[in-house]
Amino acid sequence: MNTFSRRHFIKTVVAGLTGICAYYCVSNHKVYAQSSSIPTNNKHILVIYYSLPESDSNLNEHRENSTVTIDNQLLGNTQYMAMIIQAALKNTDIFRIETVTPYDTTDHAKLIEQAKNELNNNYRPALKQINNLDQYDTILFGYPIWWADLPTPVYSFLSQNDFAGKKVIPFGTHGGSGFANTRTTIAKLQPNADFRGQNGLTIYRDRIDNAKNxxxxxxxxxxLV
Incomplete structure (x- = not known):
């Protein structure tokens, strides 16, 4: 299962991963990570992703693996994947889905139970807003798998935004279930999108460190470019 997992046993978390803009280095690529707003330019491709790196120091890499450390920065697997995609697309625009109320990432057991309860109760957390979505005609849409399903913040995002007429290609990370049924779910929630589920890519969490190529x-x- 890829429900809130972790790559490395890390005692502390580098502050500032959520809610700020920063330059990250992905091998030889500099990547501009935009957290809550989108610049306006002449490009029409947008990378959107949701990721939630854990900071529970009681986990180890053999139990749960949904984080990766790059240049001493703790990143979620899907976050890291999104950054590689952005760099490969010549630093196109990128947006991270974020909840208004942050999740407590310090207790793995409570976190996965919260995720299960939210999914079972069809809970939709409030999100920070996205700007200028209309200018994009192609969206690469990334997410991890929660209990063989979409994360509830992703459900919120899909219910609040219309991808009609846009080409949408999924990507993500998993713990053994692949995309599960999430591509079918996205297609149902966005019936007017040009959803290219068959062209998507999902990476097993234990392989993400070596999956750049x-x-x-x-x-x-x-x-796309």
Whole structure:
């Protein structure tokens, strides 16, 4: 299961991953990570992703693996994947889905139970807003798998935004279930989108550290730029 997992046993979390803009280095790529607003430019491709790196120091890499450390920065697997995609697309725009009320990432057991309860009760957390979505005609949409389903913040996002007429290609990370049924779910929630679920890419969490070339090859095969 890929429900709120973790790559490394880390005692402390580097502050500032949520709610700020920063430059991250992905191998030889500099990546501009935009957390809550989108710049306006002449590009029409947008990378949207949801990721929630845990900071529970009682976890270890053999139990749960949904984080990766790059240049001493703790990143979620899907976050890291999104950054590689952005760089491969010549630093196109990127947006991170964020909840108004942050999740407590310090207790793994409570976190996965909260995720299960939210899904069972069809809970939809409030989100920070996205701007200028209309200017994009292609969206690469990334997320981890929660209990073989979409994360509840992703449900919120899909219910609040209309992808009609836009090409939407999914990507993400998982703990053994692949995309599960999430591509079917997205297609139902966005019936007017040009949803290319068959062109999506999902990476097993234990492989994310060494998956950069696979991700870049996938982006290149999409022929978006």
């Amino acid at each position: 696979e991700i870049v090859d996938w982006v290149n095969q999409l022929s």
